[in-house]
Amino acid sequence: MKKVDIFFTINGVKKTVSAHPMKRLLDLLREELELTGTKEGCGEGECGACSVFVEGKLVNSCLIPSLQVQGCEVKTIEGVADGEQLHRVQESFLKEGGAQCGICTPGMIMAAIALLEENSEPSYEEIQEGLAGNLCRCTGYTKIFTSVVKACQK
Amino acid sequence: MRWIGKDVPRKEGKDKVTGASRYIDDITFPDMLYGVTVRSETSRGILQRTVFEEGIPWEEFTQVTCKDIPGNNYVALIETDQPYLADGKINHPLEAVLLLAHPDKYLLQEARRKVSLEVDPLPPVYDIEESLNQKEIVWGKDNVFKEYLLEKGDIDQVWEKADHIIEGEYKTGAQEQLYIETNGIVAVANPEEGVTVWGSLQCPYYVHKALMALFDLPADKIRVIQTTTGGGFGGKEEYPSMIAGHAALLAWKSGKPVKLIYDRLEDLAATTKRHPSLTRHKMALSSEGKILGMEIDFVLDGGAYATLSSVVLSRGTIHAAGPYLCENVRVRARVVATNTPPHGAFRGFGAPQSIFALERHLDKAALQLNLSKEELRRRNFIQEGQLTATGQVINEKVSLADLMTKAMEKSDFQKKKEQFHSENKKNKYIKRGIGLSSFFHGAGFTGSGEAYLESMLGMEATKEGKIRILSASTEIGQGTNTIFSQIAAEALGIEYDLIEISVPDTALVPNSGPTVASRTCMIVGKLVESAAIQVKEILRQSGFLASTYSSSEFSKACQSYLDKFSQLRVFSKYKQPTNIKWDDQTYRGDAYGAYAWAVYVAEIKIDLRTYETTVEDFVALQEVGKVIHPTLAAGQIEGGVAQGIGYGLYEKVVWDKGQMINNQMTNYIMPTSADIGKIRVFFEEAPYAHGPAGAKGIGELPLDGVAPAISSAIENAIGLDIPEIPVTPETLHEYWVSRKVNS
Structure with a gap:
């Protein structure tokens, strides 16, 4: 199949990229746009390391063909902070030890933001459930839960 | 204490929460090729033939077999039994046989599927009991890699005095480390400049030693640089030597940079796990x-x-x-x-x-x-x-x-x-x-391991008036950068922000030993502390640092010292405490x-x-x-x-x-x-x-x-x-x- 023009908004900026329509959104972001903050952990939608927002919804970018974001608004970890001003969830992860090796962190932060947008004061169990699509091997999740709880208080 | 015991911000934390940290797969070079490993399906046998199926432009591919190895075909670690690429004999499923590189990573995946290996199978051994019973001899004389006998007192006379004798048998399974970042290396290699690899790894000097043997090159022709590493847990202790060798062999033969990243399927199936x-x-x-x-x-x-x-x-x-x-x-x-x-x-x-x-x-x-x-x-x-x-x-x-x-x-x-x-x-x-x-x-x-390693750590003043720690101990998420900075700041009596950590790069840092064995804080951290004490002493003796000082006075003292002597760098070497004694024989x-x-x-x-x-x-x-x-x-x-x-x-x-x-x-x-x-x-x-x-x-x-x-x-x-x-x-x-x- 030939390459096609895919036009979409990425982190607030309109872009047109020529790509194979079935290229994974993950690869489009990383290879064509050099947005390497979005990570590949498993390539099958299991680990959540590649989580981004498409039209405000949290998705695994390894499962989305590029053509599917035609005309959509996409947001990645690079679009989360406001310039030098970190998002409250980023600040909280930084302060509370929510990031260790950091490879799951971009996806985990996207998932935490999605969770808080839906539910501004989640219970402990709701946080556990809300982040269950994002795997972390370092933290045992405990400091991530604390990070989310503290972010709610900001 | 001012810094020890305090929750200071993680040194590289901001880059991690913003996605700015560069992991190995985030690094590319112009004209870079991708590499893949062709592996055996058979668990044991003799390799007869490699078949390249039609429909792939094979002439475009860089191909490496064991015949292309410039030095020794073994992964230098403890023994020399493990080949980089199988030389006729297959000893386990997923054993590496052939390496391929190509600029198009999608075509490369297809090409890997179009190679088949013809192997005459030999009877394999799959578990502990079969191996102990010597169903087949698959390694050495008796299938035993190593045996220890640890004895204290006299166990044989104890049974008749016992009120209770209790017996039991216990089994544990294999476990995958499952770092979320899979293994990966990027290599640049040629006969003129030698071999440089960047990678997700715990022990730069393990890889360094292995590449020296593989290429038969002197130490100064091999350079290993750790990139931000997405978890290790031991899984990036010895295995990166294998991938680094493979990537470097492809780079050596093709004359181009080569990136070799495992996908999750390959990482899970082919790399090490916890011993059952x-x-x-x-x-x-x-x-x-x-x-x-x-x-x-x-x-x-x-x-x-x-x-x-x-x-x-x-x-x-x-x-x-x-x-x-x-x-x-x-x-x-x-x-x-x-x-x-x-x-x-x-x-x-x-x-x-x-x-x-x-x-x-x-x-x-x-x-x-x-x-x-x-x-x-x-x-x-x-x-x-x-x-x-x-x-x-x-x-x-x-x-x-x-x-x-x-x-x-x-x-x-x-x-x-x-x-x-x-x-x-x-x-x-x-x-x-x-x-x-x-x-x-x-x-x-x-035992005698630390004495044998003789770990070395460096510390230097920078022209900005900061202190830089030179260590091969890697940050893999556990917080090496942060705790080393705390230890140094505490011992020097200066701000935490005045401490920098050098990238673990074998061209820049001495061998502070591998990042394993719960040793980084206790053993290497102690070297950080003693190096800091040396730096402080040198600055004091030079007259640039008073007996009490602020952080900015300390920075000025470093700069003045550098103006006069151009360099302030110390090394601290591990010395076994005299009370620790171990006999390897008994x-x-x-x-x-x-x-x-x-x-x-x-x-x-x-x-x-x-x-x-x-x-x-x-x-x-x-x-x-x-x-x-x-x-x-x-x-x-x-x-x-x-x-x-x-x-x-x-x-x-x-x-x-x-x-x-x-x-x-x-x-x-x-x-x-x-x-x-x-x-x-x-x-x-x-x-x-x-x-x-x-x-x-x-x-x-x-x-x-x-x-x-x-x-x-x-x-x-x-x-x-x-x-x-x-x-x-x-x-x-x-x-x-x-x-x-x-x-």
């Missing part, structure tokens, strides 16, 4: 519950090549008798060959296996002697001045009895036990239980400079409709010397407990003909946030004289005690003593049904 184990215990006890003797037969499955197995076995052997006083001990330990991909380093390094067996066996003994699990342990805890199984005199205050008391309180053990007992009677399907483990973990290399002496001590309590729930076990509450209480950074330290323990929960309950590697067949995150189940109950971490601090500010090692400790505490709780809940892990629903069901049949 089989342990037999025979224990003699008095009627008062004193352990009179322990005879332990400890066997690990090493896979097809020796790799680090002898060292893993060593740690497992030394920890096999646990933190208990026993005058008569014999541990016979062996690691044997099978035709599976080699097993390797994983956090805990042999100790989780032997400690699981011992702790389960103590529970069995307690039940038989009609003592509580707590009481049996209390009657046998080793005390200051007593001798361990290797004859090491414990010369620190042992806090296990106190830890036991506190862990009982924090977990409300007795009350919960009674409560669960009465609730379980009423509830047909939901059964709760509470269980414990007590254990120790030695920090640093075993395998006796001071096995470790210091031990961390711990008591863990697990509270679990079993649903007898689904046979699922869930951890509801976990108390992890440990004495680890001075805690350098409370949040990072707790994070280490919490992460270790979660891995331990996976080890005990979920993480089952399914083998078929020596190959992992559930090599997907969908099928190999690690704990998610919904699977982890409350993990409550508590530290006791007894400063260790030879650690920085009194710190000991903590990284591996938590892996040792979680699975046995969970199994102990399962026994408490349903009265089933399951002697193997993981206790998946299928395993629990099997034992539950067979018990019903038997009774």
